[in-house]
Amino acid sequence: MISAVSxxxxxxxxxxALTVTLFAGFVKGAVGFAxxxxMISAFSAFLPPELALAGLILPTLVTNLSQAFRQGIAPxxxxxxxxxxxxxxxxxxIALSAQLFDLIPRVAYLLLLGVPVTAFAALQLAGVPLALRLQHRTRAEWGLGVIGGLYGGVSGIWGPPLLVYLLSINAPKLEAIRAQxxxxxxxxxxxxxxxxxTGLANVQTLLFSAALVVPAQIGMGLGYRLQDRLxxxxxxxxxxxxxxxxxxxxxLQALVA
Incomplete structure (x- = not known):
């Protein structure tokens, strides 16, 4: 049984993996993302790349149902x-780039994700104004959506471009969390x-992914309590x-790989 679930x-x-997912769910409940x-950054240290990606699919799906509809269907x-x-x-x-999963080296996609995300957030923390100009909002939304999809298909991560966009337009907390x-x-x-x-999501990998749904939801519920106070x-x-x-x-993972 353990062999099948794992x-x-x-x-x-x-x-x-269950422990990592519990913590990841808590963080997501608190700030709406991550x-x-x-999961992928921690899983990559002790799981094969294909299982690390497959493992996050069902917890991501289920927790985002909760997050998207927390204020109701109409919003x-x-x-x-x-x-x-x-x-x-x-x-x-996502549909297009998923076909390239086996062709892109792990080091490459880790660097392609890590470097721009770190640079943008660090500059924001340092007080450097990086807000998008309002007249360019439509183009920025299309462009960042495409970038998110390209990353998402091969890494399971498409959140950073959306976060860049939401931070740039200074979206209110509830709107930002619901949009995510x-x-x-x-x-x-x-x-x-x-x-x-592609075959990456199959009976074996999805059983492992399903086992992670429960700690993800528990962590999410705990994180919501903190979110409401922020x-x-x-x-x-x-x-x-x-x-x-x-x-x-x-x-760091890319450099030590």
Missing amino acids: AGQGLGPLLL MPLI AKQTAWTYRRFLIGTVVF GVVFLIGAVALLAAHLG PQARFRRWTQALLVVTGLNLV
Whole structure:
């Protein structure tokens, strides 16, 4: 039974994956993102790349259902329409880039994710103004959606470009968290569909992924309690700081790979 649930990795890696997912769910509940970033960066240290990616698919899908619809169906639908350009770009390019998963070296995609995310968030923390000009908002939304989709198909992570966009337009806390939930939810459906096609998501890997749903949801519920107490300014700073840490972790993994 343990062998099946752990996709042949054994009890130790399974318990470690459950612990990582619990923490990642808590962070996501608190600030609205970073669960796939935390999971893929930690999983990559002790799991094969294909299992690390497959493992985050179902927890990401389920937790984003909760996040997207926390304020109800109508606000979620409105948010989906508001960020429709980002959503379209993300979904289309997840489907396309998923076909390249086996062709892109792990070091390359870790660096491609880690360097720009770290640079942007560090500059924001340092007080450097990087807000997008309002007249360029539509182009930025399309462009960042495409970038998110390109990353998402090969790494399971498409959040940083959305966070860059939300920080740049100074989106209010509740809108930012709901937008992340909606975009991440639709992206997670696209990622699952794409990798059902590539074969990366199969009975063995999805059983492992399903085992991680429970700790993800428990962590999410605990994180919600903290989120509700965070003022807007502190939420923004925590988001920036967490982006720096996760970006640096990705870069470090690439350098020691």
